[in-house]
Amino acid sequence: MPVRRVNKPVRDTKSALLDAAVRLVARGDGISSMRAIAREAGVTEGAIYKHFSSKDALLEAATEQVVARMLDEKRPLLDRDGTVHDAIRAWVEITLASYDAEPDAFTYGLLARPKRVDGPIAPTEVFRSQGALFARLFERGVANGECRPLDPDLAVALFSGAMLSVPRAIHEGRLAGPAADYAEPVFDAAWRLLAAD
Amino acid sequence: MPVRRVNKPVRDTKSALLDAAVRLVARGDGISSMRAIAREAGVTEGAIYKHFSSKDALLEAATEQVVARMLDEKRPLLDRDGTVHDAIRAWVEITLASYDAEPDAFTYGLLARPKRVDGPIAPTEVFRSQGALFARLFERGVANGECRPLDPDLAVALFSGAMLSVPRAIHEGRLAGPAADYAEPVFDAAWRLLAAD
Amino acid sequence: MPVRRVNKPVRDTKSALLDAAVRLVARGDGISSMRAIAREAGVTEGAIYKHFSSKDALLEAATEQVVARMLDEKRPLLDRDGTVHDAIRAWVEITLASYDAEPDAFTYGLLARPKRVDGPIAPTEVFRSQGALFARLFERGVANGECRPLDPDLAVALFSGAMLSVPRAIHEGRLAGPAADYAEPVFDAAWRLLAAD
Amino acid sequence: MPVRRVNKPVRDTKSALLDAAVRLVARGDGISSMRAIAREAGVTEGAIYKHFSSKDALLEAATEQVVARMLDEKRPLLDRDGTVHDAIRAWVEITLASYDAEPDAFTYGLLARPKRVDGPIAPTEVFRSQGALFARLFERGVANGECRPLDPDLAVALFSGAMLSVPRAIHEGRLAGPAADYAEPVFDAAWRLLAAD
DNA sequence: TATGAATGAGGATTCATTCAT
DNA sequence: GATGAATGAATCCTCATTCAT
Numbered sequence: 001m002p003v004r005r006v007n008k009p010v011r012d013t014k015s016a017l018l019d020a021a022v023r024l025v026a027r028g029d030g031i032s033s034m035r036a037i038a039r040e041a042g043v044t045e046g047a048i049y050k051h052f053s054s055k056d057a058l059l060e061a062a063t064e065q066v067v068a069r070m071l072d073e074k075r076p077l078l079d080r081d082g083t084v085h086d087a088i089r090a091w092v093e094i095t096l097a098s099y100d101a102e103p104d105a106f107t108y109g110l111l112a113r114p115k116r117v118d119g120p121i122a123p124t125e126v127f128r129s130q131g132a133l134f135a136r137l138f139e140r141g142v143a144n145g146e147c148r149p150l151d152p153d154l155a156v157a158l159f160s161g162a163m164l165s166v167p168r169a170i171h172e173g174r175l176a177g178p179a180a181d182y183a184e185p186v187f188d189a190a191w192r193l194l195a196a197d
Numbered sequence: 198m199p200v201r202r203v204n205k206p207v208r209d210t211k212s213a214l215l216d217a218a219v220r221l222v223a224r225g226d227g228i229s230s231m232r233a234i235a236r237e238a239g240v241t242e243g244a245i246y247k248h249f250s251s252k253d254a255l256l257e258a259a260t261e262q263v264v265a266r267m268l269d270e271k272r273p274l275l276d277r278d279g280t281v282h283d284a285i286r287a288w289v290e291i292t293l294a295s296y297d298a299e300p301d302a303f304t305y306g307l308l309a310r311p312k313r314v315d316g317p318i319a320p321t322e323v324f325r326s327q328g329a330l331f332a333r334l335f336e337r338g339v340a341n342g343e344c345r346p347l348d349p350d351l352a353v354a355l356f357s358g359a360m361l362s363v364p365r366a367i368h369e370g371r372l373a374g375p376a377a378d379y380a381e382p383v384f385d386a387a388w389r390l391l392a393a394d
Numbered sequence: 395m396p397v398r399r400v401n402k403p404v405r406d407t408k409s410a411l412l413d414a415a416v417r418l419v420a421r422g423d424g425i426s427s428m429r430a431i432a433r434e435a436g437v438t439e440g441a442i443y444k445h446f447s448s449k450d451a452l453l454e455a456a457t458e459q460v461v462a463r464m465l466d467e468k469r470p471l472l473d474r475d476g477t478v479h480d481a482i483r484a485w486v487e488i489t490l491a492s493y494d495a496e497p498d499a500f501t502y503g504l505l506a507r508p509k510r511v512d513g514p515i516a517p518t519e520v521f522r523s524q525g526a527l528f529a530r531l532f533e534r535g536v537a538n539g540e541c542r543p544l545d546p547d548l549a550v551a552l553f554s555g556a557m558l559s560v561p562r563a564i565h566e567g568r569l570a571g572p573a574a575d576y577a578e579p580v581f582d583a584a585w586r587l588l589a590a591d
Numbered sequence: 592m593p594v595r596r597v598n599k600p601v602r603d604t605k606s607a608l609l610d611a612a613v614r615l616v617a618r619g620d621g622i623s624s625m626r627a628i629a630r631e632a633g634v635t636e637g638a639i640y641k642h643f644s645s646k647d648a649l650l651e652a653a654t655e656q657v658v659a660r661m662l663d664e665k666r667p668l669l670d671r672d673g674t675v676h677d678a679i680r681a682w683v684e685i686t687l688a689s690y691d692a693e694p695d696a697f698t699y700g701l702l703a704r705p706k707r708v709d710g711p712i713a714p715t716e717v718f719r720s721q722g723a724l725f726a727r728l729f730e731r732g733v734a735n736g737e738c739r740p741l742d743p744d745l746a747v748a749l750f751s752g753a754m755l756s757v758p759r760a761i762h763e764g765r766l767a768g769p770a771a772d773y774a775e776p777v778f779d780a781a782w783r784l785l786a787a788d
Numbered sequence: 789t790a791t792g793a794a795t796g797a798g799g800a801t802t803c804a805t806t807c808a809t
Numbered sequence: 810g811a812t813g814a815a816t817g818a819a820t821c822c823t824c825a826t827t828c829a830t
Contacts, residue, residue: 013814030227034800046802047815055800131371153372154379157362158386165358166351174328175350182351189355192389210789231825243827244790252825407793424621428821440823441794449821525765547766548773551756552780559752560745568722569744576745583749586783604810625804637806638811646804 014051016041021062026107031059066109067129073098074133084141085191091134092163092187096179099167111168131156138194148196158193162186211248213238218259222309223301228256263306264326270295271330281338282388288331289360289384293376296364308365328353335391345393355390359383408445410435415456420501425453460503461523467492468527478535479585485528486557486581490573493561505562525550532588542590552587556580605642607632612653617698622650657700658720664689665724675732676782682725683754683778687770690758702759722747729785739787749784753777 020040024032034055038045052058073094077087099106110127138155141147147155166182169175175182217237221229231252235242249255270291274284296303307324335352338344344352363379366372372379414434418426428449432439446452467488471481493500504521532549535541541549560576563569569576611631615623625646629636643649664685668678690697701718729746732738738746757773760766766773 033798035798043814044816045800046817049801050814127369128371150382153366154363154382157366157372158359158383161358161360161362161365162355162390163358165354168358169350169354172324174325175354185347185351186355189390193359193386230823232823241791242825243792246826247789427819429819437793438795439821440796443822444793521763522765544776547760548757548776551760551766552753552777555752555754555756555759556749556784557752559748562752563744563748566718568719569748579741579745580749583784587753587780624802626802635812636804637813640805641810 013041013043013047017043017048017051017058018062018065021058022066022108023104025059025062025112026104031055062108066105069105070098070109071129071133074130078133078137084137084144084146085195087137088141088190088194089187091137092190093180093183095163096166096183096186099170099179100177103167103171106167107171110164111171127160131160134159141194145196147194150194155194159190162189162193210238210240210244214240214245214248214255215259215262218255219263219305220301222256222259223304228252259305263302266302267295267306268326268330271327275330275334281334281341281343282392284334285338285387285391286384288334289387290377290380292360293363293380293383296367296376297374300364300368303364304368307361308368324357328357331356338391342393344391347391352391356387359386359390407435407437407441411437411442411445411452412456412459415452416460416502417498419453419456419506420498423506425449456502460499463499464492464503465523465527468524472527472531478531478538478540479589481531482535482584482588483581485531486584487574487577489557490560490577490580493564493573494571497561497565500561501565504558505565521554525554528553535588539590541588544588549588553584556583556587604632604634604638606656608634608639608642608649609653609656612649613657613699614695616650616653616703617695653699657696660696661689661700662720662724665721669724669728675728675735675737676786678728679732679781679785680778682728683781684771684774686754687757687774687777690761690770691768694758694762697758698762701755702762718751722751725750732785736787738785741785746785750781753780753784 017037020037021032024036024040028036034045034048037058038048048058052061074091077090077094080087110130135152135156138147138150138159139152142149150158163186166175166186167179170177170179214234217234218229221233221237225233231242231245234255235245245255249258271288274287274291277284307327332349332353335344335347335356336349339346339349347355360383363372363383364376367374367376411431414431415426418430418434422430428439428442431452432442435442442452446455468485471484471488474481504524529546529550532541532544532553533546536543544552557580560569560580561573564571564573608628611628612623615627615631619627625639626636628649629639639649643652665682668681668685671678701721726743726747729738729741729750730743733740733743741749754777757766757777758770761768761770
């Protein structure tokens with residue numbers, strides 16, 4: 001009979017489930033089934049409900065985790081001294097390296113669009129929160145004359161669209177990885193978009 | 198017994214189904230059910246199988262239809278005379294206007310990622326075919342000195358990412374439409390990405 | 395492979411399901427499972443949903459059917475001429491004979507209490523509708539001096555309680571059937587309850 | 592780790608569970624889940640199994656408890672001197688007062704029919720044991736000429752049916768409580784059923 | 789062509805019960 | 810005694826697909 005750890009390692013199972021969900025949603029397309037998530041995490045379907053009250057709750061928790069990690073990577077960029085130019089260069093580098101390091105979480109958070117009938121769950125949140133952060137950086141750039149005075153929402157959209165297109169293209173097989181190899185041209189492109197003339 | 202119109206044109210039902218599928222996939226999230234598609238098209242579930250051998254076949258046909266329409270809009274741009282600069286400007290304008298005109302088809306073709314477990318169906322195809330077309334345009338630009346010598350795959354990715362970010366942002370509620378309003382700044386941005394210095 | 399009649403006998407399957415539900419709820423205790431009902435009706439679980447949108451809907455329809463039948467038996471008693479005394483005698487006779495004829499429907503309608511968490515479904519309705527009918531009969535008896543002036547709600551309760559106690563006792567094995575054998579003493583008892591002195 | 596009161600009296604948990612079961616079965620409809628019972632009793636699911644070997648055992652014990660209490664209320668009526676008339680009046684009064692005092696236990700014991708697929712658990716027992724007691728009282732009445740010579744099983748059925756119809760009607764909202772208010776007319780009706788002419 | 793009842797597998801979720809701690 | 814994570818079967822319901830009519 002299979003060895004089954006009992007009762008102790010709560011965290012283990014819980015985060016095994018979160019990771020399994022992220023992995024499956026990222027690799028598959030759309031929403032993964034509870035059965036699949038359970039199997040991927042090495043537990044029974046029913047066990048999930050000791051940790052999450054529903055599928056939505058599980059996916060929400062997974063999103064929250066991914067959002068938090070991704071924001072933590074970026075937040076320091078806002079607080080440090082130096083030019084906006086350098087901060088944005090770092091932003092691009094971190095983003096592309098992040099895809100290489102955890103392609104599943106990245107895909108789950110920024111590329112996939114797994115929603116439910118009754119309301120969006122996932123990645124829009126990641127996008128939104130990252131976008132808000134970037135908007136502040138960009139506006140600082142506008143204020144100090146480094147960037148040109150674009151509508152911030154548009155600037156976020158254009159910048160994100162251009163930068164994410166690289167991991168997206170790698171994810172879809174249109175470009176060869178690793179993503180970090182593109183840091184230089186991607187930053188160059190991004191800066192053309194944003195820089196004051 | 199239900200009244201049945203004699204000589205009902207087959208095309209009607211078939212394309213009603215295609216349109217229904219496009220609409221539902223674009224508006225909903227992920228794959229729509231056969232029941233829903235049938236209802237949306239005004240026929241019964243079983244009837245679908247007179248026109249398509251399976252759900253995958255239906256979705257594939259829907260994709261093909263969308264791809265064809267979108268390519269038809271763009272193809273003339275390649276064949277005409279004039280600068281690449283002007284062609285790309287037209288490309289951006291057509292693209293954004295196309296979103297405004299048929300947001301469902303656009304979303305189905307370029308923004309959503311509805312795949313099946315057993316193999317991709319939809320939008321990658323649209324993307325791929327448009328990308329190939331654009332690559333040729335871009336390479337002409339490189340050849341005649343209008344564009345800078347970027348890796349074409351990367352150029353396609355960056356250009357598409359930036360340009361599609363606007364309809365995507367509108368679709369997700371992060372930007373207010375119509376998309377055509379952004380034609381000028383989007384082309385400006387795109388050209389900064391691609392133009393020779 | 396098993397012979398499976400298809401598509402034609404709609405009514406058959408639908409009422410087979412209603413009957414199966416009545417039978418199982420009456421014989422079992424509390425609510426029967428969809429699996430059991432389907433099996434009892436000789437179809438697959440999924441097939442139920444071609445006829446009823448949910449378990450609640452199925453049970454509601456079953457109740458409605460039972461209610462209708464039971465009321466149809468009693469309604470004529472109100473419209474005919476003659477004494478209330480004789481009408482109530484007939485009421486008792488019909489009721490007890492009805493148990494013998496269709497013990498399952500009777501049990502489903504008047505003895506069992508299968509409810510759902512989110513709202514009563516079944517037999518309270520039968521009781522209520524029969525009670526309302528009987529109350530009118532009784533009030534006529536009060537008006538013409540045959541019955542004593544009890545609170546009608548109380549009269550309904552006492553009369554029903556006494557009369558139904560016999561099928562209930564038979565159902566629970568505390569009394570030997572058939573119920574019709576008790577018509578005389580039950581009517582005698584009921585009339586003692588209700589008659590003017 | 593959770594604070595654990597030393598020397599916690601076992602009885603506490605055990606009877607908390609019994610009470611919880613009675614309450615939930617009486618208020619809900621049909622059988623309550625172990626989870627719900629545990630929560631209602633303020634313990635965890637697993638803890639139940641320290642006190643009862645299974646759900647059936649728990650429900651059986653709950654029934655036994657209810658039966659015992661109800662019989663204890665009635666037994667003195669048999670042993671005392673005086674007329675059967677007065678004893679039956681007291682029986683009715685006690686019964687109705689008992690509903691007002693503990694509607695959940697009363698409902699669990701006499702009104703609900705929560706059984707399991709594999710065998711009856713609950714209220715039939717209460718009914719049976721009370722019935723047997725009442726039958727002895729009634730037979731004494733027959734013997735001493737106070738009551739008319741009905742079949743004792745039928746007499747029990749009619750009497751119980753009439754008397755319990757009042758709490759049942761209150762429980763189902765067809766009559767306004769408290770039940771004790773109906774003691775006089777209910778006894779009057781009961782005595783009409785049972786008394787010698 | 790079209791219908792819609794039927795299937796059988798699979799969807800999320802709840803259940804009673806077990807057991808290492 | 811008590812905990813609560815884990816199990817596996819069962820809950821109601823939806824799915825894509827088939828086929829007699």
